[in-house]
Amino acid sequence: MPVKIPDNLPAAEILESENIFVMSETRAANQDIRPMKVLILNLMPNKIETETQLLRLLGNTPLQVDVDLLRIHDKESKHTSIDHMNNFYRDFEQVRNRNYDGLIITGAPLGQVEFEDVSYWDHIREIFDWSQHHVTSVLFLCWAAHAALYHLYGLNRKLLKNKRSGVFSHMRTSEHYPLLRGFDEEFYAPHSRFAEMDVEQLHAHPALKVLTESDTAGAYMVLSNNNRNLFVMGHPEYQKSTLKDEYLRDVSQGLSPAVPQNYFKNDDPNQQPIVRWHSHGSLLVSNWLNYYVYQLTPYNLEDMSGITPWESETQ
Template identity: 85%
Template sequence: MPVKIPDNLPAAGILESENIFVMSETRAANQDIRPMKVLILNLMPNKIETETQLLRLLGNTPLQVDVDLLRIHDKESKHTSIDHMNNFYRDFEDVRHRNYDGLIITGAPLGQIAFEDVVYWDHIREIIDWSQAHVTSVLFLCWAAHAALYHLYGLKRKLLAKKRSGVFSHQRSKHYFPLLRGFDEEFYAPHSRFAEMDVDELKAHPELQVLTESEEAGAYMVLSRSNRNLFVTGHPEYQKATLKEEYQRDLGEGLNPDVPMNYFRNDDPTQEPVARWHSHGSLLVSNWLNYYVYQLTPYDLDDMSAMTPWESDGVVK
């Protein structure tokens, strides 16, 4: 089934060229089904690139998904035109009265800034708090995962001496969770961040479960026992060239970055990168949308109290 997006969104042409099924608002209006309503809070600088990456994953699921794009403020973006933002993005005041099946909050280039010093920190906290009553399940990515773990559970991240960048091997810490169905015992995922969470603190927290982790990159997928919040500390949405572009940007800005680990062929940045995570990224989002959104959400979004309960081991009652 397709992901429904605005008629003229730039991502539509890109996704259609990749044979990913997208549907315009006009066509979707003639269908008599209950689609999943997913809100995306896009905090990344290049809005079009990130929205395309996420829509690519959402468009690879068997469910029809209606997507609303949300911005954190109405200030002009350095990398995205104000016309694009005004045409396709909503402000929080436009959606705060609504309920959604799912919410995705992206990463942000704020890894070395204290949360309280982020100019929109209060607004982020407000949206996270709102989501706990108005969204069936929330997927937090990278910086947003660290921010939400701090805001919701008081867990502090540890700043790293150098940026953690590369593609890392991960293993399952838990088994038989719906979110992990189809996962290999070892899989790969990209990371690009300046901080990490303490794995032992996460495992010791009574409200959290570490589902997958990496010896090199730490905890990767962390799920709240309520199943409402999924924290993913990496970037399953990244495309093949994304880490390369970040590395070249950092070089150009004189930041002397390390070469992303396990990414370029033979670890040589003059050679092509190797993408080893796309199937995992698609499976992660498909499982989240199916088992933690579609299977739990009420048919009537106005009645969030009708959510299907789960057992503590992730099995539907």
């Protein structure tokens, strides 16, 4: 089934060239289907690249998904044209009184900034709180996962001496959760961050369950007991060149970054990256949409009070 996106969104041409099923608003208006309503709060500097990455994953599910794009503020973006932002993005005031089946909040290049020093910290806290009453399930990625764990559960990250960059092996620490259906016992995922959560604190928190973790990269997937919040500490949406592009950007800025681990062939940045996480990323988003959004959300989105937590086989 397709992802429904605004007419003329630049990502459409890219996704169609990859045979990913997307549908324009005009075409979708003629279908009598109750699609999933998903809101994406895009905090990344290059909006179009991140849109495309996420829509690629959403387009790999059997559900029709209507997507709205949300911006955190109306300040001019250095990497995305103001025309693109004004044409395709909504402000929070435009969605405040709406309900959504799902919400995805992306990472942000703020890994070394204290949360309270982030210019839009008060605003994003408001969105975090709003999501707990207006969205069936929220997928927090990387920085957003750390920020939401801090605001919603009082757990703070710890800053790393060096950036955690690369593709790391992860293991399931729990079984029988629908989110993990189809997962291999060992799988790979990209990370690119300056901080990480304390695994022991996450395990000890009564409202959270650590589902997967890495000996090197720490906790990766953490689920709230009411299934409303899924925290993913890495970047399952990243494409083949993303870590390479970040590495070359840092090199060009004279930052002397370490070579991303387990990413380039033979760990040689002059060779091509090896992709080993795309199947996992697609499965993660498909399982989230199916089991934690579609299976839980009310048919009438106005009736968010009707949502009851799904109880897994282990709970």
